[in-house]
Amino acid sequence: MTALLSVRDLAKHYPMRGGRTLRALAGVSFDMQPGEVLGIVGESGSGKTTLGRVILRLMPATSGTIRFRGQDITRLSRRAVRPLRRHMQIVFQDPYASLNPRMTVEQILGIPLGVHEPMLGRTQRRARIEQMLHTVGLFGDAADRYPHEFSGGQRQRIGIARALICRPELLVADEPVSALDVSVQAQVINLLLDLREQLGLAILFIAHDLAVVGLISDRVAVMYLGRIVELATTADLFARPRHPYTEALFAAVPDVGGRRERVLLKGDMPSPIDPPSGCAFRTRCRYAEPACAAERPPLVEHAPGHFAACPRPELVLSSPLPERAAEMTRAAG
């Protein structure tokens, strides 16, 4: 099967004063299959948002390649990128800032249709818009209203409708539920799950909430300081994390089930301008040894499909799941 998206050694650098360089993305590689949901997790500053934007060509890559449906799109001109946009779309975090307040919903959804399907007549276009609104759980008469007439959750549905109206194959969802009320978050997560089944959509799901990512993703990539440090199927990652950073991220999630004993991750993420030598995580890692400073550990396949960049593969890290559940998940995975 050819990958829908194939990313190799992707880097995004920003020149800083004094000749220094901020490496927001420092060499990221992965493939995504059609219809696959790949979760991207990491703290702020890990590069996860930059990754989504560079892949969509919303900002240029410094080096590396992005292949979409087999075509190298890394250095296509703006004009040449435009027809690709109907196949790759984005949903933003903030449903208040990402919709033009002076346009009706019909006008907002009409823009991508006008660009990518200019041959559509007015009635056809209206029908497509109403159908799309229905798909995301809004009524057809929503088309004549303005964004301010909707709640946050409904606005995010409009943002999703705008992204999906030209039937893309790849959706980048950048923290699509984190600005929503708790009771509404679940609705939008369920909607994304439905859409994924109905439309066979591949989703690059960027989020900081590991529980949400666990529900929706087939595989998960964990990022730290511009690099992927672990990549595995969701079941494997949750049942047996193989990078201490993944273990620490899981341990930090507060659980409604009650207070847990936990090992806290110390300190902040170091600056991407001046990252530590060797393993970038070693300054916060409870398992670090002097050898970890020597060279940067490559992403190694420790089990089929389970990659981790830790120089100490012998470590047995704790899973966020109760022990029996972890075993069952591993067996089912």
Next chain:
Amino acid sequence: MTEILAVDALSVAFHGEGGTVQAVEGVSFALGLGETLAIVGESSSGKSVTALALMRLLAPPPGCRVRGHAMLTRGDGEVVDLLALPEARMEAVRGRDIGMIFQEPMTSLNPVHRIGAQIAEALLAHERLSARAAGARVTVLLDQVGIPEPAERARAYPHQLSGGMRQRAMIAMALACRPRVLIADEPTTALDVTIQAQILELIRRLQSETGMSVIFITHNLGVVAEIADRVLVMYAGQVVEEAPVTTLLRRPLMPYSAGLIASVPRLEDVRSRGARLPAIPGNVPAPRQRPEGCTFHPRCRFVREVCEAARPPLEMAASDHAVRCVRWRDIAA
């Protein structure tokens, strides 16, 4: 339980060109010495307005009208009504008896002053200290909240610190005069989970060291499970349930609380990946469009005609468990 703060029938109404908004409707609760009370709610529940009313940080009449009483026992045993105190006396209470931390440390710290100077200002407002003594106290405070190299960091401007460090500086400022009550309004919402875990740990540690009481306002039930002794659930301006934390999370009686708890994705849910979350239908009502009767009835799966008739009273289901639902006995059965 020795009470340090007793809030009785607190109501807040905002009057504007568009009419009146009843932000908070008759909120009553008691805060025990050394206790952590979580106030949980979604947008427009009234949780933050409740905190601002107690701190007397809302606009003066006629724009905003506050009713009710909030009796605070000060360090010397004097009991004052926070809502009736003249502003000059309130200035002596604010910061000294009650400290407050906010969600966005970047917007609540002054960007053009060094953080050490800002914390010293809080000290000098309430205590007779030389500048040198204040500086020394600042260093101790920054050390106490876990800021490394406190003497140097005191000379930093807010933008030179990470989000987690800024929130620590805010906490140092709020605790400068050893208040007996700390109000924390979504103090970890803007932070990464790893840093959130650090800040929660810090608040717990400081609380056990100083014996202060904490009102912790949040929308995150996982955080509630981590930090609270008792929980107040607010919806549409009213308290709808109050119980000890374990009771509330394990055996909630109000359908809204139960729905909210069920809709939070958990790490364990990875086992049922692809399954839908039990979402609460509909949206949080806007303050001007609160429904008649129980404000939650349009979204409630247990709704009956009786729920639309009148606002249900807050009933005691047990000596430490209050619920605002006319059907709680039927539902629990």
